[in-house]
Structures are given as C-alpha cells and as structure tokens.
Amino acid sequence: MALTTELGRQLQLREVGGILLQAATVDNWSEIQHFEAKPDDLLICTYPKSGTTWIQEIVDMIEQNGDVAKCQRAIIQHRHPFIEWARPPQPSGVEKANTMPSPRTLRTHLPTQLLPPSFWENNCKFLYVARNAKDCMVSYYHFQRMNQVLPDPGTWEEYFETFISGKVGWGSWFDHVKGWWEIKDRYQVLFLFYEDMKRDPKCEIQKVVQFMGKSLDETVLDEIVQETSFEKMKENPMTNRSTVPKFILDQSISPFMRKGTVGDWKNHFTVAQNERFDEIYRQKMEGISINFCMEL
Numbered sequence: 001m002a003l004t005t006e007l008g009r010q011l012q013l014r015e016v017g018g019i020l021l022q023a024a025t026v027d028n029w030s031e032i033q034h035f036e037a038k039p040d041d042l043l044i045c046t047y048p049k050s051g052t053t054w055i056q057e058i059v060d061m062i063e064q065n066g067d068v069a070k071c072q073r074a075i076i077q078h079r080h081p082f083i084e085w086a087r088p089p090q091p092s093g094v095e096k097a098n099t100m101p102s103p104r105t106l107r108t109h110l111p112t113q114l115l116p117p118s119f120w121e122n123n124c125k126f127l128y129v130a131r132n133a134k135d136c137m138v139s140y141y142h143f144q145r146m147n148q149v150l151p152d153p154g155t156w157e158e159y160f161e162t163f164i165s166g167k168v169g170w171g172s173w174f175d176h177v178k179g180w181w182e183i184k185d186r187y188q189v190l191f192l193f194y195e196d197m198k199r200d201p202k203c204e205i206q207k208v209v210q211f212m213g214k215s216l217d218e219t220v221l222d223e224i225v226q227e228t229s230f231e232k233m234k235e236n237p238m239t240n241r242s243t244v245p246k247f248i249l250d251q252s253i254s255p256f257m258r259k260g261t262v263g264d265w266k267n268h269f270t271v272a273q274n275e276r277f278d279e280i281y282r283q284k285m286e287g288i289s290i291n292f293c294m295e296l
C-alpha cells in the first residue's frame with residue numbers, strides 16, 4: 001500500500017509479521033526490536049484512536065502531582081517516547097527513550113507479538129486502554145482523512161471494509177485487543193476502557209494512581225479529572241496537536257480532538273453495516289470474556 005506525495009516513503013505502510021506499519025518504522029525495525037526496556041518502565045499501550053493522548057495526559061498529571069504548569073513543559077507527543085516512531089532525520093522513539101532518565105513512561109500502538117522482547121523480560125508495567133471497535137473505526141476514519149502521512153481512507157463504505165480486514169496501520173483491532181487481553185493476567189497490566197473513563201473518570205484515574213504506586217490528595221485527583229476533560233484538552237495547545245504542521249495533520253478536515261464521545265458510531269454505521277459488524281465481532285471475539293459499553 002503506497003501513496004505518492006511530497007512526503008514520499010513515509011506514506012507507505014509495509015508489513016511486519018502480517019501487520020501494516022509505517023515504512024520508516026519498518027526500516028528501523030531492528031533498532032526497535034533491540035530496544036532495552038528497564039524494570040521500572042511504564043508502557044502506555046493502545047490500539048490507535050483508543051484514548052492514547054487522554055491517558056498520557058492523565059499519567060503525566062499523576063507524575064507531576066497535578067502540577068498543570070509542569071505538564072505544559074512540552075507537547076504531549078514529546079513527553080512519552082513513541083517506541084516505534086521513526087521519521088529521519090528526527091531522533092527515533094528509541095533514541096529519545098534512551099536519553100530519558102528513569103523511571104520512564106513510554107508509549108506504543110504495537111500488538112503484543114511485535115513488542116520488543118525486553119519489555120516482557122523486564123516484567124514492565126503495561127497500561128492498556130481499549131475502546132469499543134465501532135467508535136474506534138469512526139475515529140480512525142476521520143483521523144486518516146486528516147492525517148496526510150497515512151493512506152487516504154476513501155469513502156466510509158470503503159474504510160469499513162479496510163478496517164474489518166485489519167489492513168490499517170497497526171493491524172486488526174480484534175487481534176490487538178485480544179492479544180493484550182489474553183496476556184493481562186500473566187504480566188503487570190492495568191486494562192482500562194475508554195468508556196469507563198468517560199463514565200467515571202475519577203474512579204479510573206484512581207486505578208491508574210494505584211497502579212503507578214502513588215497516592216494523591218482528593219483535591220489533586222479532582223484537579224486531574226478537570227484538567228484532562230475533553231473540553232480542556234481540546235483547548236490545550238500542548239494536547240490538541242495544533243502545533244503539528246498542516247501538511248501532516250490537516251485539522252481543517254477534521255480536528256484531532258474531534259468529539260470524544262461514546263456511541264458516535266451510530267451516526268456512521270448503516271443498519272446493514274451494524275448487523276454485519278456484530279456478526280464479525282461475534283466470530284472474531286468468540287471465547288473472549290470482554291464487554292464493551294457501546295453507548296453512553
């Protein structure tokens with residue numbers, strides 16, 4: 001899957017182990033696989049469009065004890081190195097992580113089978129956020145419309161097929177969520193749901209605080225809930241991607257902080273698409289005891 005624009009090869013998605021990733025990531029694959037994780041690393045893991053930016057801001061606010069000014073030190077993409085990130089001549093995610101003091105918080109969209117082995121060997125903490133597949137698909141569709149370094153998604157009908165077949169960056173939603181769900185009891189994994197974070201942010205943030213081995217005052221917790229709301233993060237230039245040039249993210253097509261809701265799929269799926277999707281979901285997630293809230 002290759003496209004030609006001025007950004008050239010970065011628009012290509014290439015396969016590693018059957019998973020499509022950005023070509024520059026694949027070029028850098030050996031460095032990524034040999035990444036040396038440390039036992040006190042915390043890795044934020046998500047399928048794309050599942051609430052990565054949101055959980056990053058939450059984790060940073062916790063790390064900074066609710067000090068908003070400290071969280072404004074850098075744009076969110078630069079605070080937690082993205083392990084598979086590669087866009088030469090910029091430093092890669094691995095290079096950035098290697099120069100970071102411990103304890104480090106890192107992030108990835110990689111499925112379990114592609115994760116650098118040192119994360120497992122060092123028994124790192126994994127913070128996984130899952131979002132229901134239908135809203136994920138909708139969010140990813142609009143993201144590919146505005147993201148000029150990912151393939152054009154085509155029409156909604158076309159994208160529906162692409163997403164279901166897993167021929168999108170970082171692969172199939174089904175395999176990704178299943179993969180992380182299945183290993184969660186064997187490693188140090190906090191498995192959260194975007195929908196729970198929407199319904200009761202304070203409760204989910206408390207889980208993260210505990211998982212990180214911290215304790216925070218009630219007032220600090222309330223501050224974190226407030227500062228990490230969709231409305232606040234949409235206005236915050238350090239989280240809303242407004243500093244990313246238009247030739248990469250064209251927010252006039254669709255904003256990065258788009259709606260931040262549960263159930264937007266109902267505004268996109270036809271009845272037939274919904275029935276078909278539910279059937280595919282049943283087949284692919286058979287035997288997996290995982291329940292998503294699809295509407296709030």
Ligand SMILES: Nc1ncnc2c1ncn2[C@@H]1O[C@H](COP(=O)(O)OS(=O)(=O)O)[C@@H](OP(=O)(O)O)[C@H]1O
Pocket residue numbers: 046047048049050051052053054135138139140142143228229230231233256257258259260261264
């Ligand atoms: N604070 C907060 N509350 C609720 N929802 C939020 C928040 N921050 C980001 N978002 C929504 O998350 C979607 C983007 O997901 P990611 O950050 O994982 O995107 S990415 O994969 O890192 O590009 C995208 O979802 P959609 O609005 O449905 O497109 C964002 O709007």
